Amino acid sequence: MSLLEVRGLTRHYGGVRAVHRLSFDLAAGEVCALIGPNGAGKSTCFALLSGLERPDAGRVRFAGTDITGLPPQRILRLGLARTFQIPAVFSSLDALDNVRAALLARAGLDFALLPRRLRPLADEARALLARVGLEELADRPAATLAYGDRKRLELAMALAHRPRLLLLDEPTAGLALGERFALVDELLAIVRAHRLAVLFTEHDMDVVFRIADRVMVMDHGELIAIGTPAEIRAHPRVRAVYLRGGALDDAETSP
């Protein structure tokens, strides 16, 4: 059985077909890239899957439950977590408290209302920070963290929800080349260790071909190709519509 089943998912904004009749499946533990030019509909797809936007049509099943139109918190509790194209952290809180807030949210508790209940979660929060390489920066306000470290923090917060599926919207955007590979390699180790499924958007083809088991390509709201990295690289329509071939040829398939 698929972990995620998407059927005919559609969201239009006025005349813009942001997402149009999207259908695909994801298996447990699968690492899948969602690529496509700017405005192809990738972030809208994530917003629909995570409950931030309601679809005009179509269904989404996750782990056997129909999650179409459910509120984001319900979807998160079922084990579908996401990160954003721009990291979403509480900038005034330190890194440790950001993760504590996520742990409390998992338990249905509000960070601001329950300060005394935070203490027992410190160990779990520290373990999550260590998982993403931030243990040394636990006491730093999130606002003062480097951009890449804010991305790591957001990942730790997503992991706090013990997801079975992670949606990562451009996990390496804004990072320098060297840091990009370091982050995706760490990410992949975490994902494999927990047997998480991942659906991620990414503009860097080197990153896509390095970590994806499978690649899906969107253009103008529609899915135009699904396949292995090798199949996608050779796909005529992808080459024509997406990157005119060049960026696909330059990217390396193996680490």
Ligand SMILES: Nc1ncnc2c1ncn2[C@@H]1O[C@H](COP(=O)(O)OP(=O)(O)OP(=O)(O)O)[C@@H](O)[C@H]1O
């Ligand atoms: N809230 C909105 N209101 C109106 N139009 C929107 C809204 N959100 C997205 N769109 C439009 O839907 C289309 C898809 O946008 P989306 O952000 O999903 O693309 P994307 O593939 O994530 O692009 P990028 O690679 O630049 O992040 C675009 O034409 C965008 O302008």
Ligand SMILES: [Mg+2]
């Ligand atoms: Mg986007």
